[in-house]
Amino acid sequence: MKTQLFSIALLVSSFTFAQSWNITGNSGTNSSNNFIGTTDNQPLVLKSNNIESLRIKPNGNIGIGATSPDAKLHVAQNNINNQNLSLGKFTSVGQTGGSAIVSLAYNSTTANLEVNSSYTGTGFRYGTYNDFNIENETSSTDFGAINFITNKKVQLSIKPNGNASLQGKFEAKEVKVTLTPTADFVFDEKYDLPKLEEVEKHIKEKKHLPEIASAKVMEKEGVNVGEFQIKLLQKIEELTLYSIEQNKQIKQQAEQLKHLKDENEALKAQSAKIEKLEKQVQQLLSAQK
Incomplete structure (x- = not known):
């Protein structure tokens, strides 16, 4: 009886060892059966020093410093003004745009900087029609300007009404001004x-x-x-x-x-x-x- 129990224990131990991953490397693996992850509707969480470092949600979104990633890759450093990098899937084509491929946000769920963002959205957009836009659809006369800042000062500002101001010299090989009537x-x-x-x-x-x-x-x-x-x-x-x-x-x-x-x-x-x-x-x- 003791011999049978020992044999069963050895078999179970061998089976369990065969299903584990070796920290020095593994061989003869099959990605269909051998993987690190979950098989239920739960996220995979990696921690160091008992602090969460990476989370993979069941929908495939990956969060680094983000416990609820809302993009394919969502990176957040919450102790510095909630700055984050969000990589998403482009779901539409053409001039109307789609969801963001790259989104940089500051303490907001709406990106301030986007690539292939919705045409009616705001930010920075490059579309499939070879259009390249830095845009802000806000119609407010007081808010929504596109500003270029150096030395903590607004050097160039484009207002929602189309007016632009430049704090400095303007140099160009050619300038065309369209204004009617003439003289x-x-x-x-x-x-x-x-x-x-x-x-x-x-x-x-x-x-x-x-x-x-x-x-x-x-x-x-x-x-x-x-x-x-x-x-x-x-x-x-x-x-x-x-x-x-x-x-x-x-x-x-x-x-x-x-x-x-x-x-x-x-x-x-x-x-x-x-x-x-x-x-x-x-x-x-x-x-x-």
Whole structure:
């Protein structure tokens, strides 16, 4: 009887050993039957120093520092402002987007930074239509700006109303400003071109051109580049009209000078003839004496 019990115990021990994993490595395994994990609807939890380090939920989501991972990979360091990295499955294609592939969140379940996020969502998105967006759909005029921050200061800000502000210099090879109307109204026949005397008077009194802001106003309020360029174009077009008018006057004066010169030459010729006749008359009178 003792021999039978020993044999059974040895068999059970051998069977149990055969089903265990060796911490120095294993061979001859079959992934269908040999694995580390659970076979019921319970998560697999790995701990160190009795503190949970990794959790695999029954749905396959993996959490590192997250006891309830809501993405394929959810990494959280809860003692630093709940910053986390979330990797999810992209469930839709095209311009409408889908759930996030990569999501960076700050103490929120809604990602602040997303790749292939919903088109109506917010954040950073790269879609299958080769579109690349940094977006925020918030329509509030006070909140929802996209800010670029360096040295703890907002250096570039894009507001929900489309306005943008840059704290520094802007450099580009080409800038295109689309603004209507232009200044071609100056060339309309009904346009009341200011008289140069009026312009001169305004400059003497105000120290700047009419319809152009003064230097003090520009320093205080800044300059709208598009509107300013149109105003400058208006002044250039007015100057062009002044030049055309001046050119006409110069040509007219040149013709008058030519006419006067021709008349002067004719008068000189007549004067020479009269002088010659006077000499001839004097000679005749002298001969009669």
